[in-house]
Amino acid sequence: MIEFSTWDILRNLIFAARWTVLLSLVSFAGGGVVGLMILFARISKSKALRRFAIGYIELFQGTPLLMQLFLAFFGLGLLGVDVPAWLAAGSALILWSAAFLAEIWRGCVEAVAKGQWEASASLGMGRLQQLRYVILPQALRVAVPPTVGFSVQVIKGTALTSIIGFTELSKAGTIVTNATFQPFTVYGLVALIYFALCWPLSRYAHSLERKLHVAHRGH
Amino acid sequence: MSLIAVTELKKRFGANEVLKGINLDIMPGEVIAIIGKSGSGKSTFLRCINGLETVDEGSILVAGAQLLPDEVHLKALRLKVGMIFQQFNLFPHLSAGRNVMLSQMVVKKTGKAQAEAMARRQLERVGLAHKFDAYPDELSGGQQQRVAIARALAMEPIALLCDEITSALDPELVAEVLAVVRELAAEGMTLMMVTHEMKFARDVCSRVVFMHEGRVHEVGPPEEVFSAPKTVELQRFLGHGHA
Numbered sequence: 001m002i003e004f005s006t007w008d009i010l011r012n013l014i015f016a017a018r019w020t021v022l023l024s025l026v027s028f029a030g031g032g033v034v035g036l037m038i039l040f041a042r043i044s045k046s047k048a049l050r051r052f053a054i055g056y057i058e059l060f061q062g063t064p065l066l067m068q069l070f071l072a073f074f075g076l077g078l079l080g081v082d083v084p085a086w087l088a089a090g091s092a093l094i095l096w097s098a099a100f101l102a103e104i105w106r107g108c109v110e111a112v113a114k115g116q117w118e119a120s121a122s123l124g125m126g127r128l129q130q131l132r133y134v135i136l137p138q139a140l141r142v143a144v145p146p147t148v149g150f151s152v153q154v155i156k157g158t159a160l161t162s163i164i165g166f167t168e169l170s171k172a173g174t175i176v177t178n179a180t181f182q183p184f185t186v187y188g189l190v191a192l193i194y195f196a197l198c199w200p201l202s203r204y205a206h207s208l209e210r211k212l213h214v215a216h217r218g219h
Numbered sequence: 220m221s222l223i224a225v226t227e228l229k230k231r232f233g234a235n236e237v238l239k240g241i242n243l244d245i246m247p248g249e250v251i252a253i254i255g256k257s258g259s260g261k262s263t264f265l266r267c268i269n270g271l272e273t274v275d276e277g278s279i280l281v282a283g284a285q286l287l288p289d290e291v292h293l294k295a296l297r298l299k300v301g302m303i304f305q306q307f308n309l310f311p312h313l314s315a316g317r318n319v320m321l322s323q324m325v326v327k328k329t330g331k332a333q334a335e336a337m338a339r340r341q342l343e344r345v346g347l348a349h350k351f352d353a354y355p356d357e358l359s360g361g362q363q364q365r366v367a368i369a370r371a372l373a374m375e376p377i378a379l380l381c382d383e384i385t386s387a388l389d390p391e392l393v394a395e396v397l398a399v400v401r402e403l404a405a406e407g408m409t410l411m412m413v414t415h416e417m418k419f420a421r422d423v424c425s426r427v428v429f430m431h432e433g434r435v436h437e438v439g440p441p442e443e444v445f446s447a448p449k450t451v452e453l454q455r456f457l458g459h460g461h462a
């Protein structure tokens with residue numbers, strides 16, 4: 001039987017953590033783009049678009065991420081579409097992040113005083129101009145802390161993709177455990193790596209929030 | 220020809236009829252004070268003229284053009300009629316100068332240099348040329364309201380609607396804002412202002428409109444309205460006729 005040093009274990013885990021980071025980045029960026037579109041639908045003047053966005057957000061917030069991953073992976077598989085694990089994982093996480101980001105950002109848009117809409121309207125601006133030049137710049141400032149905070153949820157969410165067979169940090173933990181029979185050491189290290197990824201982000205989100213409360217001006 | 224013509228204007232919020240048939244013609248250069256109890260529909264009336272509220276019945280003509288609720292007509296209307304609010308509503312993320320420049324560049328597609336020159340001119344006009352780079356939260360309430368006036372003027376409107384523009388100000392700051400309005404009136408700007416400043420209304424306005432329960436209850440030149448109110452409601456509002 002081969003002996004594994006702690007260093008061997010850690011090296012393998014860190015190697016796999018690249019995929020956690022990459023999947024998190026893709027999910028967060030993709031979720032941001034889709035989320036922005038859902039946000040625009042959510043605050044649009046068209047009732048149909050608003051309904052759609054509300055339905056979308058409720059659907060993805062109201063079901064477990066794990067079920068969404070299963071549906072993306074096995075569901076499409078049943079339909080005869082062969083979906084690789086990375087694609088199922090990426091798309092499910094993007095759609096899931098989009099729902100949460102859209103809802104976070106909607107709160108930020110609604111936090112902008114109603115008088116800002118009226119003043120910009122009375123100056124002749126159209127709806128997109130109001131959003132672009134008046135509303136979103138103000139919403140953006142308050143949106144940064146909760147958005148950074150949500151990125152932590154995305155990183156933790158990627159752990160679930162191990163279940164559909166995507167080899168990221170958690171899955172690597174299982175594989176390494178099966179080879180070494182040292183579950184406590186392995187999962188301890190896995191947890192530490194997650195912590196090393198998440199903790200700076202949540203600290204950063206908190207400090208951003210504090211700054212926002214101190215200086216309520218963004219220039 | 221009248222500049223603003225309001226005919227049988229009605230506005231409901233659900234079952235609550237707030238404007239019950241308003242008729243008012245305003246000539247170019249007129250300065251109209253709108254007075255009345257809180258809840259009598261003064262703000263709603265002004266907001267209808269600026270298209271911030273949709274109209275249920277009746278018509279509003281501004282410089283001969285009908286107010287219609289689609290974005291093209293609304294934009295055309297708002298280029299003609301500016302509005303100043305009680306709460307200033309400056310854009311807090313932009314400097315005073317940028318506040319005045321933004322809508323020129325975005326709505327009228329004015330070039331930056333030209334927009335900036337206009338902004339400096341209008342800030343000068345309200346006595347704030349030196350505050351071009353100051354942000355709203357570095358300005359007093361009176362200064363903020365004057366920037367808001369400059370911002371509206373930069374769009375070169377033919378009329379300005381003012382809704383209690385001094386009501387949110389500390390008493391010592393009211394005069395500087397009223398001085399600017401007085402100046403505009405003297406230059407011939409058409410003004411409709413909801414106000415509680417009776418002395419100002421008496422001095423500056425050409426006509427006073429007394430609104431009561433969603434109607435124009437009494438209207439006339441200030442001497443008449445203030446010195447010889449005809450209706451009991453106006454007498455009561457002005458504090459006469461309790462005896």
Ligand SMILES: Nc1ncnc2c1ncn2[C@@H]1O[C@H](COP(=O)(O)OP(=O)(O)O)[C@@H](O)[C@H]1O
Pocket residue numbers: 232237255256257258259260261262263264
């Ligand atoms: N957005 C709104 N929704 C429902 N009711 C409103 C709205 N705006 C105004 N009202 C009602 O319309 C009436 C007149 O209000 P307003 O025009 O603000 O009066 P004033 O400016 O004379 O105090 C009030 O009874 C008020 O409650």
Ligand SMILES: [Mg+2]
Pocket residue numbers: 261262263383
């Ligand atoms: Mg009012």
